[in-house]
Every structure is written in structure tokens, then in C-alpha cells.
Amino acid sequence: MPELSPAEVGALAAAVGLRLDDPDRAEIAHRLNAFLEVLAALASLDLSDAEPSPVPAPTPAPTESIGQ
């Protein structure tokens, strides 16, 4: 996977309204490239049946409440 350069990261950030200095651009490039590499591994998984719900399916109604 090609790596994003600090200059490219700076351009992407500017596109979403965020200004970065040189140290930020350099480190964010490392962080973003690490993300892109590790998340690329997800492409090899069969996730076609996994519905991307952020929370678990509803659970049966409780029979007793002890909460306040």
C-alpha cells in the first residue's frame, strides 16, 4: 500500500478545515499510514453477513428493576 506523505496529509487536513504544523503533519502521516495498513487486513475477511450496527441487538425486557 502506498504511503501518504506529510504534505499529502496536510492537504487532506486542509480540505476538512484543519491546519497542521510540520511536526503534526509528519506524525499524523505515520499514524494514518499505520491505520490504513492494519485496516486493509479487514478486506480479507468475509464480513458480508456482519451488519454494522454500533450497538448489540436489543435484549429481552428485564423482569426486575433495581436501578434508581
Place this chain on the structure above:
Amino acid sequence: MTDDLVYRSAADLAGLIRAGRVSSAELVQAYLGRIDRFDRVLHAYITVCGERALAEAKAADRALAQGRAAGPLHGVPFAVKDQFDTAGIRTTSGSRVHADRVPEQDATVVARLRAAGGILLGKLNLTEFALGGTLTYPFGQPCNPWDRTRETGGSSSGSGIAAAAALAAATLGEDTGGSVRSPASWCGVVGLRPTWGLVPRSGCVPVAWSMDAPGPLTRSVEDAALLLSIISGPDGRDPWVTPARQDPRADLDRGAGGLSIGVVTQLVDSPDTDVEVRAAVRTAGERLRALGSRVEDVSLPLVPLAGAVFMALADSEAAAWHHPTLATRGSDYDAGTRRRLVTAALLPVTLGQQAARARAAIRADLLRALERVDVLLAPTGPTPAPPIASAQAPIASRAEAARRFFNRRSYTTPASLAGAPALSLPCGFTAGGLPIGLQLIGRRFDEATLLRVARAYERATDWRTRRPPLQD
């Protein structure tokens, strides 16, 4: 007042106050004295509410003398992470951005602890906005009570310190991806992440709405159960909270006999797991077997991806929340926080969707495993507390970023992604004297079984009797 007394559990202290053997005012003064002695170095507290706490304690003592006890924490001094709103007391979230923010209303969990009679001692330090990765703490570098050169774990850093060093009777933190369990592990105390949807997040500055879970850090499993029983249940403000199915204290002393425990091999046997940590966790499994549990290895193949999946999702949620402030006041953020948030803001949405699908798969694996066993067992983290300096070194490569951010988070984030309850408690010490945390993960809304196993293990060992070597 002796050290023995301030190290007693909150449940014990409540009993002593009720019996008239110690007053709330004496206890508040004792903890304030310890904060004055030790916190200049440890930096557990951002704000100490000394005068107010003492006035409330005296009022609690007068009420008790008149036969009016407020509840199970009557007169007991507690402290909360500075992520929870407190009426009239600044709530900084550990950030210069919120340095002068004073809420008008208590967070639900704070209001409930106070309604139960607890006395709020103060607000506890944290990584900036509870995100982790803070390089320079605006309110002082939190230090591990067991070794001041070591990290405390985060984001509930001050909560871990204050519980371990007896700077409060009990504390409250918030766990998104391990922020209660990690400091509990590295500071040598009990930390409980409740089931997502059991404890209201109202008045808690958010990290990631779908994973944030307020929870206690305490010196005993009994106290964790006690605090959970107080803070759980609907409040009419957080729409996702459902009533608890049972009192978390119901089965506390039934022992671990007859229960099944699954040891997560991908975490225990990972090459990232320190040898002393692995040995302590395996030994803990054997101890539970000796207590009558059936202990078996369980394989969860997707778990090593959990750290990266978590960060893709949680950080994106956080980046969206912070974006307006980040665009206008970026330089007010700590550099570590700012870089983490901007990284998430630049992630492609398609990768985010893949991460969301991976989350569902990880959750399904974990919950399926919990249909076969009652509780899962793993290390809370791969290592004991690392040197503070190691977290502050610049990130100079993609590999270094991956090593530092993703791998270690794969230990605590599976429970976060699944919305399952998880708990860390001490299971040993390294040869160098640093605590090691044992993580137990339970079925959703079955904190009672989780706490039962933890309590059985705690009673069979003496790890909780050790105290950190504090210096003035």
C-alpha cells in the same frame, strides 16, 4: 487516624460511620491530609473540594446523630474523574479547552453517589478528553503510586491513583476502550466496566457514544458491586439505559464453584504478552479451577484486530465531536490528542464501514463464546505499567505507530466493542513490584456472575492487601 482505616473498603467505612465508630468529618480530614501529603507528586486530583466536602461531612454527621442516614454511602468520601459534570465545580476533561467550564448540573452518576450519602472530595485527573495518548498534562503528570516513574494507565488515571493510594474511599471513572480497566490494572485496584446500557452517560463528556461506560475503581470487588448498585438504572435522560436485571451484589459470596471460565488464548499466549503477565494470568486460571470452576481455553481469532477496529470507530466518533473546536482552537489541545483526533478525521469513510462490520463480527464471536462459558479470562493488558518516558517518545515510523496504538488496545477493546461488562483485579506483582491485572469479561447484564468470580478469586488470594510505597 491510621492508614489501616483509610485503606478500608467503602462498604466497611460506611458501616463504621453508621455505627458511630468514626465520623464522616474525621474521614474527610484524613483523606484531605493524604491528598496534601502525597498528591503533589502523584497528581491524582485536578480539583479538591476540601471546604465543601468538610461542610457536607459535618452535615452528614449531624444527620446521622438525628437518625437520618441518606443511603449506603452515608458520609463516605469519594472522588470522580473530571469527565463527569459537577454542578458549580469546574469540569475540565483534563484539557485547557475546558479549563474554565463550570456545569450547572451533576452528571447522573455523581448525583446518585451523592444521593446515596457520599461526600464528593474532588475531581480526578485524566488523559485529555479521556482519549489516551496525552503528551503533556495541563494539570500535572499522573504518576503510578507503585513507581512514580511509571505510567498509571488511562484515561481514568487519577481514579486509579486515588483508589490505590487511598486518596479517597472509592472513585469513579469512565471506560470507552479500557479507561477504567487499564488504570485499575497498572495501579493494582479493581476496575469495573459495566454493560453498555446499564449506567447512564448523562453529564459525562463523551468519547464515543456507542462505547462509553461509567464505572467504579475501588480497592475491593465488594465496593465495585456496591457502587454499581447505586449508579445503574435509567435516569430518563440517557435513552439507551435499561433497568438492571438483578442486584449485582446478589451472588457475591456464592464462590466460583460450578462456573465455567474461558481463557482467551489469543491474548494470554500472544507474543506481545509479557512473560510475567502470562504466568500470573495462567496461575489465576488454575486458582479458579481449584475453587471449583471448569477452566478451558477459548479461541477468538478476530480479537487481535480489536484495537485497530476500536480506534477507527471510537476515534472517528470523537473526531466528529471535537471537529469544530479542533478547527478553531487546535493549539489549545495537547499535541498527542490533536494528532490522534486529526488522524481519525482523515480516515476514509469506507474503511470506517468495514471497521463497523468487523466490530459486529468481533462482538458476535465474543458473545457466542459467552454462551459456552460463564466468564472469559485474559490479561487486562500485555505488560505491567511502562515508564512514562516511553509514551512520550516521538513516533518516527508507521510500524512504531501500529505497535504503540493498536496492539495493546486489543486486550481491553473486545468487551467495549461487544458492549459486555469486564473487570480488572490484581492477580500478582512483577519481580520489580508492579501490579498485574486479571481481566474477566461477562455476559451482557450479568455483572452478578462477573463479580461473583472476581470476589471468589479476590478472597482466595492476598494481592489486595499490598499497599504502594508512598513517599511525602
